[in-house]
Amino acid sequence: MTGGGPLTGPALTTGMGAGGDSPSQPAPASGAMVTPTTGVVTGTFWRRFTLRRPLAALIIQRLGLSVGLLFAVSLMIFGGVEALPGDFATTYLGQSATPQAVENIRKDLGLDKPLTERYLNWLGGAVKGDFGTSWASKNSVSEQIGKRLGNSLFLAFFAALISVPLAVALGMLAVQYRNRLPDKIINVISLAAISLPEFFVGYLLILFFAVQLGVATFPATVYDSMGFGERLSAIALPVATLVLVVLAHMMRMTRAAILNVMSSAYVETAELKGLSAFRIIAKHAAPNAVAPVINVIALNLAYLVVGVVVVEVVFVYPGMGQYMVDAVTVRDMPVVQACGLIFAAFYIFLNMAADILAILANPRLRHPR
Amino acid sequence: MPDLLSVKNLKIEATSYPPGEPPKTVTLVENVSFDVQKGKVLGLIGESGAGKSTIGLSALAYGRGGAAITGGQVLLNGKDILTLGRDGVRTIRGCKVCYVAQSAAAAFNPAHKLGDQVIEAALRHKIMSRPEAEKRALYLFKVLGLPNPETFGDRYPHQVSGGQLQRAMTAMALCPNPELIVFDEPTTALDVTTQIDVLAAIKHAIEETHTAALYITHDLAVVAQISDDIMVLRHGKTVEYGTTKQIIEAPNQDYTRALVSVRQTKREEARDQSNTLLNIEHVSAGYANGFKVLHDVSMHLPKGQTLAIVGESGSGKSTLARVITGLLPPQEGKITFDGKELPRALSGRTKDELRRVQMIYQMADTAMNPRQTVRDIIGRPISFYYGLHGAKKTERVRQLLDQIEMGDRFLDRYPAELSGGQKQRVAIARALAAKPELILCDEPTSALDPLVAEGILNLLMKLQEETAVSYVFITHDIAIVRAIADSVAVMHRGKLVRFGPKSKVLSPPFDDYTDLLLKSVPEMELGWLEKVLTTRRMESAGN
Numbered sequence: 001m002t003g004g005g006p007l008t009g010p011a012l013t014t015g016m017g018a019g020g021d022s023p024s025q026p027a028p029a030s031g032a033m034v035t036p037t038t039g040v041v042t043g044t045f046w047r048r049f050t051l052r053r054p055l056a057a058l059i060i061q062r063l064g065l066s067v068g069l070l071f072a073v074s075l076m077i078f079g080g081v082e083a084l085p086g087d088f089a090t091t092y093l094g095q096s097a098t099p100q101a102v103e104n105i106r107k108d109l110g111l112d113k114p115l116t117e118r119y120l121n122w123l124g125g126a127v128k129g130d131f132g133t134s135w136a137s138k139n140s141v142s143e144q145i146g147k148r149l150g151n152s153l154f155l156a157f158f159a160a161l162i163s164v165p166l167a168v169a170l171g172m173l174a175v176q177y178r179n180r181l182p183d184k185i186i187n188v189i190s191l192a193a194i195s196l197p198e199f200f201v202g203y204l205l206i207l208f209f210a211v212q213l214g215v216a217t218f219p220a221t222v223y224d225s226m227g228f229g230e231r232l233s234a235i236a237l238p239v240a241t242l243v244l245v246v247l248a249h250m251m252r253m254t255r256a257a258i259l260n261v262m263s264s265a266y267v268e269t270a271e272l273k274g275l276s277a278f279r280i281i282a283k284h285a286a287p288n289a290v291a292p293v294i295n296v297i298a299l300n301l302a303y304l305v306v307g308v309v310v311v312e313v314v315f316v317y318p319g320m321g322q323y324m325v326d327a328v329t330v331r332d333m334p335v336v337q338a339c340g341l342i343f344a345a346f347y348i349f350l351n352m353a354a355d356i357l358a359i360l361a362n363p364r365l366r367h368p369r
Numbered sequence: 370m371p372d373l374l375s376v377k378n379l380k381i382e383a384t385s386y387p388p389g390e391p392p393k394t395v396t397l398v399e400n401v402s403f404d405v406q407k408g409k410v411l412g413l414i415g416e417s418g419a420g421k422s423t424i425g426l427s428a429l430a431y432g433r434g435g436a437a438i439t440g441g442q443v444l445l446n447g448k449d450i451l452t453l454g455r456d457g458v459r460t461i462r463g464c465k466v467c468y469v470a471q472s473a474a475a476a477f478n479p480a481h482k483l484g485d486q487v488i489e490a491a492l493r494h495k496i497m498s499r500p501e502a503e504k505r506a507l508y509l510f511k512v513l514g515l516p517n518p519e520t521f522g523d524r525y526p527h528q529v530s531g532g533q534l535q536r537a538m539t540a541m542a543l544c545p546n547p548e549l550i551v552f553d554e555p556t557t558a559l560d561v562t563t564q565i566d567v568l569a570a571i572k573h574a575i576e577e578t579h580t581a582a583l584y585i586t587h588d589l590a591v592v593a594q595i596s597d598d599i600m601v602l603r604h605g606k607t608v609e610y611g612t613t614k615q616i617i618e619a620p621n622q623d624y625t626r627a628l629v630s631v632r633q634t635k636r637e638e639a640r641d642q643s644n645t646l647l648n649i650e651h652v653s654a655g656y657a658n659g660f661k662v663l664h665d666v667s668m669h670l671p672k673g674q675t676l677a678i679v680g681e682s683g684s685g686k687s688t689l690a691r692v693i694t695g696l697l698p699p700q701e702g703k704i705t706f707d708g709k710e711l712p713r714a715l716s717g718r719t720k721d722e723l724r725r726v727q728m729i730y731q732m733a734d735t736a737m738n739p740r741q742t743v744r745d746i747i748g749r750p751i752s753f754y755y756g757l758h759g760a761k762k763t764e765r766v767r768q769l770l771d772q773i774e775m776g777d778r779f780l781d782r783y784p785a786e787l788s789g790g791q792k793q794r795v796a797i798a799r800a801l802a803a804k805p806e807l808i809l810c811d812e813p814t815s816a817l818d819p820l821v822a823e824g825i826l827n828l829l830m831k832l833q834e835e836t837a838v839s840y841v842f843i844t845h846d847i848a849i850v851r852a853i854a855d856s857v858a859v860m861h862r863g864k865l866v867r868f869g870p871k872s873k874v875l876s877p878p879f880d881d882y883t884d885l886l887l888k889s890v891p892e893m894e895l896g897w898l899e900k901v902l903t904t905r906r907m908e909s910a911g912n
Contacts, residue, residue: 264475265470265472265475265476266475266476266477266478266479268433268470269468269470269476269477269478270478271431271462272426272431272462272463272467272468273462273463273467273489273493274458274459274460274461274463274464274493274494275459275489275490275493276459279493283481284478284481287478287481288478288479288480363479363480363525363527364479364525364527367525367527367528
């Protein structure tokens with residue numbers, strides 16, 4: 001219909017941005033989720049509620065789904081750990097594993113009880129926050145995890161604090177200089193960062209900053225006696241590693257989300273109203289780019305919390321990840337199961353939060369017809 | 370009177386960046402000049418790719434996509450706005466010149482209230498204070514006939530209808546009291562009965578506010594109602610430029626004459642009502658969410674004839690096509706084909722039953738696999754239904770290409786290398802390849818330019834004569850119905866309003882809806898809009 005129409009496409013998606021320009025992100029305003037609310041409403045209570053308060057209904061639905069998912073994951077973790085080859089008793093006893101000794105230990109640990117009973121006991125305890133006692137150290141798992149989780153979150157928090165604003169800022173910068181030199185530089189570097197696995201990045205950083213330059217501390221072990229400043233300097237390298245790993249993905253998705261919005265007809269309308277570039281971005285583009293950006297951020301935060309496993313091992317950092325890896329090597333099932341469940345809970349919670357925020361950011365759902 | 374807008378020797382070029390190739394520069398508009406006086410309306414008309422929108426946007430010194438104005442002058446009140454620079458043009462846009470986009474649904478920001486968006490430009494350019502702007506918005510909502518003007522501004526774009534959004538967009542353009550408004554196909558996306566309201570509202574608002582306007586459209590009948598002068602464009606160049614009266618009544622150029630006389634061919638309807646091919650009896654259908662779309666619809670179609678189904682969006686005409694094909698099994702009623710009842714669902718039909726009913730879609734683009742050549746696209750049904758391969762299949766494809774008036778040289782082209790009209794022809798050949806007895810045509814010409822569309826219609830008529838195929842032709846365009854139908858079914862909100870031979874359906878006495886529908890179709894006649902509006906006023910006064 002329009003003379004300039006056919007040119008819009010090729011002019012907007014060109015050259016370097018091949019991977020980042022066409023993400024499979026959901027449209028900010030999905031028509032499928034909107035329910036018509038006019039007319040006489042009949043049916044069950046839930047159906048009526050869905051029509052009258054679509055927003056609340058969707059959020060309740062998400063919460064319910066998350067709880068269900070967590071339950072399913074607990075089943076899978078328990079089953080998966082049960083199905084692992086090798087067992088604690090033989091590993092623990094080593095050379096002195098006579099059949100009688102193995103049998104005794106199995107009895108002590110309650111492994112002779114049926115599977116379903118052990119699962120229900122474990123789940124009942126987990127709901128109350130009691131993950132049992134470690135087979136290897138005989139300590140309370142919950143107590144150990146309390147400390148370790150704090151350390152992991154400390155690490156993840158600082159990584160997020162640096163990477164999220166940096167990613168959004170770099171994404172906006174790339175949009176501002178689209179297809180020009182700064183954009184290309186950002187793209188190439190971020191592509192390189194995505195391509196390197198985190199353990200490799202970690203060792204590279206250790207090599208340069210700890211070994212050759214000697215400005216950073218390694219290993220990044222923290223103790224209860226350390227002050228806040230000391231802790232910060234200890235975690236500098238692992239934080240840098242995590243930032244490098246998640247930054248690229250977030251930045252590319254932010255760039256794609258904003259570009260997508262900037263090429264929309266309403267941004268053109270804003271431009272044709274003679275508004276300033278800042279107002280166009282802040283008032284007209286940003287509110288519509290929020291949902292996809294939140295999704296990416298949440299996904300990466302979840303990755304941060306879960307992905308620390310490898311980084312913690314590389315840097316000998318006493319967090320959840322290392323705790324779990326140590327437990328796996330000695331077949332310390334209660335610890336493995338507890339760590340797995342907590343990681344899963346974080347993942348599910350962050351994704352649910354992202355979903356709910358995206359729903360809240362959708363004007364069609366906030367203001368039904 | 371001095372000219373408000375004076376465009377001289379405009380040249381617009383675009384640079385595109387095809388992936389993997391060096392950038393290409395294409396000339397979109399060349400050597401176009403025109404003037405618009407205060408309070409006057411100039412219509413820009415042409416088919417897609419003629420450069421009308423590009424020219425319209427040049428009045429705001431704006432190039433869409435990669436387009437850039439590379440030559441000529443755009444004088445607004447005698448001052449060249451092309452030399453104003455980045456910040457300078459901001460004092461023009463949304464202040465002296467405003468823009469009304471084709472798709473208001475996309476042009477409004479979904480995140481903000483309509484009222485705030487309508488008054489934004491006036492506030493940002495410090496033309497008026499917030500209370501003044503709100504007062505003006507309210508006045509404009511009233512002038513444009515929007516429902517509940519007091520609270521209309523508190524609503525979000527998704528909460529109002531398409532026709533209302535288009536009027537709100539006009540209000541947004543009028544709000545800062547601009548000297549010129551560029552209307553870019555403001556009624557193209559609307560149903561005819563809605564279009565006439567919006568058209569009347571725009572005309573009224575222009576008269577009321579003495580604003581000048583550029584009115585861009587591909588529909589000559591529409592532009593004839595609203596503009597003082599008309600410029601006909603083709604391939605970015607001026608074909609003819611004159612007063613509306615001269616262009617409509619005494620066009621100088623062949624191209625303009627073709628535009629004016631388009632679709633004046635009318636076909637005599639076939640009288641023979643025996644030999645029924647398709648019989649739809651008391652069909653009701655709906656979707657899984659319990660929403661019923663079709664209510665007790667019955668109609669029939671004799672062999673070798675055309676049944677046109679007319680109605681606006683949401684009338685259920687495409688749903689009826691889905692029911693006939695079996696994609697959507699009906700909840701009640703039955704469909705008989707050539708004397709035998711068709712299984713309700715697609716999965717229950719035999720290969721031969723499938724072969725006998727084929728379909729042509731509105732968007733040939735999305736109905737074809739972009740990674741297949743014309744040979745594969747047309748060849749697929751040949752090998753599927755007739756098991757032909759190799760040389761025999763190619764021979765049949767050649768035959769079909771010949772039938773749709775396209776030559777061998779298209780055999781190995783991809784859909785992207787074809788024009789819109791050619792794509793639709795290939796889609797027709799694909800349907801013909803199965804040698805069907807019935808082809809369902811779902812708005813096959815509504816995405817095409819008038820002259821191209823006419824070519825497609827003529828082709829369909831020729832094929833009907835040659836192969837005695839029957840058509841169910843779904844359309845919203847009464848002119849097409851007049852041109853090609855034997856019998857007509859008028860649908861409204863899922864119900865059949867009127868059905869019968871064309872001569873009966875399209876002549877009085879009418880029911881209310883058919884009357885409204887027929888009266889809303891713009892005619893290539895000066896003063897048609899006023900005439901319709903006057904009749905309407907008299908009727909409503911009479912009630």
